[in-house]
Amino acid sequence: MENAINLSSQAPESDMECSDNDNDCFDDDDYYNIVDDSEIEQIDPSKTDPENFKYDCLGEEQVERLLNETVECLSYNLKITPSLAKVLLLSHQWRVNKIIEKFRKDASELLISSRIKPPVTPPSLSLSRYITCPVCVVVQPAEKFFSLSCSHMFCKDCWVTHFEVQINQGISTAISCMARDCVVLAPEDFVLKHLSRPSMREKYQQFTFQDYVKSHPELRFCPGPNCPIVVHSTEIRAKRATCSNCKTAFCFQCGMDYHAPTECSIIKKWLTKCADDSETANYISAHTKDCPKCHICIEKNGGCNHMQCYNCKHDFCWMCLGDWKSHGSEYYECSRYRENPNIAHESAHTQAREALKKYLHYYERWENHSKSLKLEEQTLEKLRARINQKVMAGVGTWIDWQYLFTAASLLAKCRYTLQYTYPYAYYMDVGPRKELFEYQQAQLEAEIENLSWKIERAETTDRGDLENQMDIAEKRRTTLLKDFLDV
Amino acid sequence: MANIAAQRIRREFKEVIKSEEVAKCAIKVELLNDSYTELKGEITGPPDTAYEGGTFVLEIKVPETYPFNPPKVRFITKIWHPNISSVTGAICLDILKDQWAAAMTLRTVLLSLQALLSAAEPDDPQDAVVAKQFKENIEMFQMTARHWTNVYAGGPHVNKECDDKIKRLVDMGVEEHQARVALSSYNWDIERATEQLFS
Numbered sequence: 001m002e003n004a005i006n007l008s009s010q011a012p013e014s015d016m017e018c019s020d021n022d023n024d025c026f027d028d029d030d031y032y033n034i035v036d037d038s039e040i041e042q043i044d045p046s047k048t049d050p051e052n053f054k055y056d057c058l059g060e061e062q063v064e065r066l067l068n069e070t071v072e073c074l075s076y077n078l079k080i081t082p083s084l085a086k087v088l089l090l091s092h093q094w095r096v097n098k099i100i101e102k103f104r105k106d107a108s109e110l111l112i113s114s115r116i117k118p119p120v121t122p123p124s125l126s127l128s129r130y131i132t133c134p135v136c137v138v139v140q141p142a143e144k145f146f147s148l149s150c151s152h153m154f155c156k157d158c159w160v161t162h163f164e165v166q167i168n169q170g171i172s173t174a175i176s177c178m179a180r181d182c183v184v185l186a187p188e189d190f191v192l193k194h195l196s197r198p199s200m201r202e203k204y205q206q207f208t209f210q211d212y213v214k215s216h217p218e219l220r221f222c223p224g225p226n227c228p229i230v231v232h233s234t235e236i237r238a239k240r241a242t243c244s245n246c247k248t249a250f251c252f253q254c255g256m257d258y259h260a261p262t263e264c265s266i267i268k269k270w271l272t273k274c275a276d277d278s279e280t281a282n283y284i285s286a287h288t289k290d291c292p293k294c295h296i297c298i299e300k301n302g303g304c305n306h307m308q309c310y311n312c313k314h315d316f317c318w319m320c321l322g323d324w325k326s327h328g329s330e331y332y333e334c335s336r337y338r339e340n341p342n343i344a345h346e347s348a349h350t351q352a353r354e355a356l357k358k359y360l361h362y363y364e365r366w367e368n369h370s371k372s373l374k375l376e377e378q379t380l381e382k383l384r385a386r387i388n389q390k391v392m393a394g395v396g397t398w399i400d401w402q403y404l405f406t407a408a409s410l411l412a413k414c415r416y417t418l419q420y421t422y423p424y425a426y427y428m429d430v431g432p433r434k435e436l437f438e439y440q441q442a443q444l445e446a447e448i449e450n451l452s453w454k455i456e457r458a459e460t461t462d463r464g465d466l467e468n469q470m471d472i473a474e475k476r477r478t479t480l481l482k483d484f485l486d487v
Numbered sequence: 488m489a490n491i492a493a494q495r496i497r498r499e500f501k502e503v504i505k506s507e508e509v510a511k512c513a514i515k516v517e518l519l520n521d522s523y524t525e526l527k528g529e530i531t532g533p534p535d536t537a538y539e540g541g542t543f544v545l546e547i548k549v550p551e552t553y554p555f556n557p558p559k560v561r562f563i564t565k566i567w568h569p570n571i572s573s574v575t576g577a578i579c580l581d582i583l584k585d586q587w588a589a590a591m592t593l594r595t596v597l598l599s600l601q602a603l604l605s606a607a608e609p610d611d612p613q614d615a616v617v618a619k620q621f622k623e624n625i626e627m628f629q630m631t632a633r634h635w636t637n638v639y640a641g642g643p644h645v646n647k648e649c650d651d652k653i654k655r656l657v658d659m660g661v662e663e664h665q666a667r668v669a670l671s672s673y674n675w676d677i678e679r680a681t682e683q684l685f686s
Contacts, residue, residue, distance in 0.1 A: 134590045135554055136491050137498045152590070161491070162589055165555040178589035 053239035122151035172207035224248035537632035541640030579613035
């Protein structure tokens with residue numbers, strides 16, 4: 001070991017350097033390689049965690065830098081202005097290689113289809129010293145006139161007004177020539193050359209930036225309100241991205257709330273359906289239910305669906321009103337919708353009623369878990385207050401009680417996934433795969449309710465017991481996602 | 488009103504008056520006020536179409552930002568056409584929306600509208616009922632459009648059968664135009680029109 005020798009020969013004040021040397025010798029890879037054949041396994045999260053997703057949260061400047069690198073690369077390769085490179089990139093979803101390939105094949109065709117050049121070569125410019133502007137019909141000296149590559153001449157004032165009117169309508173990268181049937185686009189440098197009002201220039205640049213980000217397949221604006229963050233990932237899939245600034249979690253592919261295991265197109269269909277049918281469903285999912293044993297009216301005030309009637313102490317499931325005992329032990333049947341096998345022979349009316357019944361089954365559960373999530377947030381607040389009291393009274397420290405918060409956030413994560421399993425199941429075809437899905441969904445649901453029950457009674461639950469329950473619930477969740485999350 | 492808009496309209500007004508289309512009585516523009524913000528347009532139905540022989544009056548409103556934004560145009564004369572609302576006269580035509588170019592003029596707008604009358608685009612409809620009839624039963628559509636041209640735009644083709652059916656509904660107390668709309672919408676099936684009117 002050369003390093004060791006070096007170390008021993010060095011003066012004692014070189015402590016810092018000594019640790020540096022250590023790093024040089026054993027960088028992470030080496031370290032793992034050495035111990036690899038012992039009991040520690042190398043874990044690649046992209047293989048074991050179905051939700052693993054690599055992304056960066058970028059600020060505006062970082063995004064500009066990222067975009068400019070691409071722009072410069074293309075403008076250098078094709079020997080064109082950065083402004084024209086932007087027009088090309090925008091119309092080709094920022095695929096530099098594709099653009100270069102097209103350019104090599106037929107440069108003229110590429111420039112025409114990208115609306116940089118007109119399809120027909122423009123007639124030679126008139127040489128007269130005075131020109132009538134076709135827009136404002138004012139005669140002016142020729143040097144006040146400008147045109148794009150299509151040679152359609154307009155006076156400077158008209159160009160400026162044209163740009164300002166378009167920008168005020170939110171149009172920036174799509175501003176075109178003012179001539180009839182001319183599709184040639186005004187590139188950025190042409191627009192900025194004419195715009196002098198600072199407010200307009202700023203607006204224009206803001207709008208073009210939005211267009212560039214929106215057209216870039218690897219970039220997404222954070223959907224959080226007024227959040228300036230742009231998320232970047234080279235993996236364009238329906239995975240969860242969490243904004244580092246406002247903490248909004250969303251699906252990278254479609255930008256909606258994260259929705260695993262359901263696909264983007266399915267969740268969109270489901271949400272539209274829910275919005276359309278909400279009246280009926282709202283009516284049906286009322287806030288109170290009667291205890292199935294003593295029939296006293298019960299309002300649900302906690303997230304857990306394992307209910308215990310305060311009157312008769314009967315344990316039951318809030319969803320199906322069945323006895324809780326049969327839920328936990330044998331088989332959790334409540335999440336499963338039983339489709340009527342003879343439905344094909346029934347009348348249209350019965351079929352329609354059955355379809356509504358099926359929808360309501362899934363909708364109620366979807367809604368219920370959404371409500372539970374909110375109620376569990378309140379539970380967490382109460383928990384925080386109680387722990388605060390305890391700490392004040394000298395019963396443990398904040399650190400001692402931290403595990404409860406971890407448990408609560410894990411519960412939220414699990415219930416969130418559970419909520420999104422219902423639209424998935426609703427659109428699944430009947431068959432063994434659906435049976436397997438509903439089996440796993442039922443398993444997950446049972447463990448989540450157990451966890452919720454234990455968290456609500458946190459002070460009387462054994463810590464080890466709770467942590468065990470957390471582990472089980474999370475395992476069930478990842479198992480389900482591993483088998484069914486297909487992105 | 489912005490200087491540029493008034494200047495342009497004044498110029499265009501002369502252009503239309505001098506144009507050969509006016510000589511052929513195909514298009515016409517009239518000023519409605521001194522500030523050039525409101526005009527009345529007129530186009531004649533193109534030959535060999537159901538609109539032949541009719542004169543269609545248009546309302547033209549010129550926005551402040553003209554010619555950088557398109558003029559607002561709608562039909563005052565009632566017309567049966569897939570791209571024009573039979574209720575409001577609103578027009579679905581690309582050059583009056585995002586395909587407008589500042590170098591276009593009132594003359595080009597009027598000529599484009601005339602072209603729209605000879606070549607409807609039922610796949611981009613303004614009036615869904617009319618567009619459906621156009622696609623499913625073109626002869627029924629032609630007959631209805633010709634009848635509307637006759638009644639509202641002074642077209643020459645009187646359709647006695649249509650008039651009789653309308654009269655029967657009018658005798659039952661239905662307002663004439665309402666009766667015409669109902670019958671036109673239900674392919675002149677008087678029973679279904681009655682059902683719709685009295686339901």
